[in-house]
Amino acid sequence: MEKRIVNPWKWQDARSYAQAVEVKNAEATLYVSGQTAINAEGISSNADMATQLEEAIQNLEQVITEAGFECRNIVRLNIYTTSSEELWPHFKLFQDWVTKHGMQQASTVMEVKSLFETLKVELEATVVK
Numbered sequence: 001m002e003k004r005i006v007n008p009w010k011w012q013d014a015r016s017y018a019q020a021v022e023v024k025n026a027e028a029t030l031y032v033s034g035q036t037a038i039n040a041e042g043i044s045s046n047a048d049m050a051t052q053l054e055e056a057i058q059n060l061e062q063v064i065t066e067a068g069f070e071c072r073n074i075v076r077l078n079i080y081t082t083s084s085e086e087l088w089p090h091f092k093l094f095q096d097w098v099t100k101h102g103m104q105q106a107s108t109v110m111e112v113k114s115l116f117e118t119l120k121v122e123l124e125a126t127v128v129k
Contacts, residue, residue: 001023001024001025001026001027001073001128001129002023002024002025003021003022003023003073003075003104003128004021004022004023004024005018005020005021005104006018006019006020006021006022007019007020015095016094016095016098016099016103016107017077017098017104017105017106017107018104018105018106018107019106020106021075021076021104021105021106023075023128026128026129027128027129028069028128028129029126029127029128030064030067030069030125030126030127030128030129031126032060032063032064032067032124032125032126032127033124034078034080034122034123034124035056035059035060035063035122035123035124035125036052036055036056036059036115036116036119036121036122036123037051037052037053037055037056037059037119037120037121038055038059038116038119039055044116044117044118044119045118045119046118049081049083049086049087049090049120049121050089050090050093052119052120052121053087053090053093053094053121054093056121056122056123057093057094057097057123060123060125064125064127067127068129069127069128069129070101070127070129071097071101071103071127072101072102072103073127073128073129074101074103074105074125074126074127075105075106075126075127075128076105076106076107076125076126077103077105077106077107077123077124077125077126078107078108078109078110078123078124078125079094079107079108079109079110079121079122079123079124080110080111080112080115080121080122080123080124081109081110081111081112081120081121081122082111082112082113082114082115082119082120082121083111083120084109084111086120087109087120087121105125
């Protein structure tokens with residue numbers, strides 16, 4: 001697989017994403033449903049935004065790993081949140097995770113009216129190998 005990052009500017013680097021990602025000769029593509037802070041028993045979290053973000057990241061990483069893919073090969077990662085204002089103070093958790101895996105992905109952050117049950121943040125990914 002060949003991956004090419006397209007960044008006409010530098011400002012996005014501080015926000016842990018790329019403007020575009022081109023993929024050639026991919027062996028496989030994994031489309032991951034939105035991952036949230038739902039535990040193994042299917043119970044939605046009532047925790048604060050930071051805790052839910054950490055749990056959503058862990059769940060996303062588990063799905064990707066169990067599918068035989070690597071987080072470093074996430075090429076698109078959308079973040080849905082019920083409160084951007086609540087998310088931003090904890091965004092470093094997300095950025096540290098991106099840095100840990102050496103990810104360079106196209107991303108969109110979108111505030112939505114609501115998510116399933118008590119959830120505050122959802123991560124949706126596309127991964128290649």
